[in-house]
Amino acid sequence: MKPTIVISKASRVSKGTIQLTGSKSECNRALVIEALSKGKVKVDNVSDAADAVLLAGILRKSEVESLKTEVVSDSGLETQDLRLINIGPAGTAMRFLTAYLTLQNEEVILTGSARMKERPIGILVDALRDLGAEIAYEEKDGYPPLRIAGNIQQKAERIRIKGDISSQYITALLLIAPNLPLGLELEIEGELTSLPYVEMTLSMLQQAGIQHNWTDNVISIAKQDYKETSIWVEPDWSAASYWYSIAALSDEAELFLPGLTSYSLQGDSVITEIMANFGITSQFRDGGVHLLKEPKPIQRKIFDLKSCPDLAQTVIVVCAALGHDATFTGLETLKIKETDRIAALQNELAKIGVKLTEKGQVYKLDTSGKHIPDYVYFNTYHDHRMAMAFAPLAILIPQVEFEDANVVEKSYPAFWTDLEKVGFSGTLKG
Numbered sequence: 001m002k003p004t005i006v007i008s009k010a011s012r013v014s015k016g017t018i019q020l021t022g023s024k025s026e027c028n029r030a031l032v033i034e035a036l037s038k039g040k041v042k043v044d045n046v047s048d049a050a051d052a053v054l055l056a057g058i059l060r061k062s063e064v065e066s067l068k069t070e071v072v073s074d075s076g077l078e079t080q081d082l083r084l085i086n087i088g089p090a091g092t093a094m095r096f097l098t099a100y101l102t103l104q105n106e107e108v109i110l111t112g113s114a115r116m117k118e119r120p121i122g123i124l125v126d127a128l129r130d131l132g133a134e135i136a137y138e139e140k141d142g143y144p145p146l147r148i149a150g151n152i153q154q155k156a157e158r159i160r161i162k163g164d165i166s167s168q169y170i171t172a173l174l175l176i177a178p179n180l181p182l183g184l185e186l187e188i189e190g191e192l193t194s195l196p197y198v199e200m201t202l203s204m205l206q207q208a209g210i211q212h213n214w215t216d217n218v219i220s221i222a223k224q225d226y227k228e229t230s231i232w233v234e235p236d237w238s239a240a241s242y243w244y245s246i247a248a249l250s251d252e253a254e255l256f257l258p259g260l261t262s263y264s265l266q267g268d269s270v271i272t273e274i275m276a277n278f279g280i281t282s283q284f285r286d287g288g289v290h291l292l293k294e295p296k297p298i299q300r301k302i303f304d305l306k307s308c309p310d311l312a313q314t315v316i317v318v319c320a321a322l323g324h325d326a327t328f329t330g331l332e333t334l335k336i337k338e339t340d341r342i343a344a345l346q347n348e349l350a351k352i353g354v355k356l357t358e359k360g361q362v363y364k365l366d367t368s369g370k371h372i373p374d375y376v377y378f379n380t381y382h383d384h385r386m387a388m389a390f391a392p393l394a395i396l397i398p399q400v401e402f403e404d405a406n407v408v409e410k411s412y413p414a415f416w417t418d419l420e421k422v423g424f425s426g427t428l429k430g
Ligand SMILES: O=C(O)C1=C[C@@H](OP(=O)(O)O)[C@@H](O)[C@H](O)C1
Pocket: 024, 025, 026, 092, 165, 166, 167, 168, 171, 193, 194, 197, 309, 310, 333
């Protein structure tokens, strides 16, 4: 049995300094760039996020298992060693490695957690096959596990890819582009979701000396060499968002998050603008950001989160907790993340009497039935963000318990201990 954790907070004042770990998104890109640059590019401030630690282990070749498989060759049935790479629940690692492994000179099986086997990857596999890669599905078409042959024989340089399901497919292709013999011209079809993540990829490639051209819906990267440099991974703005919720739900708040800047590569830094609506000012000074609370009536009623899907749970839970009815758009991709985040939000918000209803692509939050019980048990659905987005509710609810204390490790292992620094108490059970 996994331990649960019970969280409470005696006062509604939140003050303290929290040093956040490195961005999982930046770190995973930097690690792939490091590996493909053959050591020319180094990564500085590697994230503690489990997804990043795992990817670092794989790319730096310590976390691999060997699998005995039987193959038929000219001399009959033989046993062959095949590397089995299991990336657990790490979505970016799954997508980035799928592309990366087509360039390596061995055949591998790439798999993940039970949930990963439900997260689609067909769009990326089709694009890689169009380039010339050999990839086969081991179980269900369109989903991991994959058997990736390596040694891509590139047959096309221009390919098309759908942009509205996951930007991670596009990032995966852009990351390998400088190493493709013919380079890459990627034509993005339809609306591009999670746009800041593609911009992050291109900026990080640029830091590594890789130039690109982006005209209309075509991104081109020629075959080219990396420069010798090191890439510094910024602290994680998605993790910072939970501190903004804590400030928003507190009566008084003064929090300092060192290392965060207003010119971050991370689109989730838009949390500063979103939370300004909830009376949180962000002052960038002393080498970080100070969060200060000035209570004010909330005006904004519509939130479009297409560019920052990882903030959806944070913002929706804050609105629910403050009894602020609002409309949300841009949530289409949430159903294929660590869990179906729409269903998970609906189930858990119902525990405080709040409804999230879906009408086409518009989601409405109805807080008219909101109530604050003395105790709530929240399920976490193998989703770190379900735990972290709901934890600030302990400011309003005397005791909140979470199904799986370890779930936060995916992106923010120190989350529970950091909460203690600002007056929360946490007790592990089981
Ligand atoms: O590229 C990245 O680092 C990410 C892109 C986003 O995914 P989608 O592009 O699938 O929305 C985001 O939700 C994920 O947490 C990280």
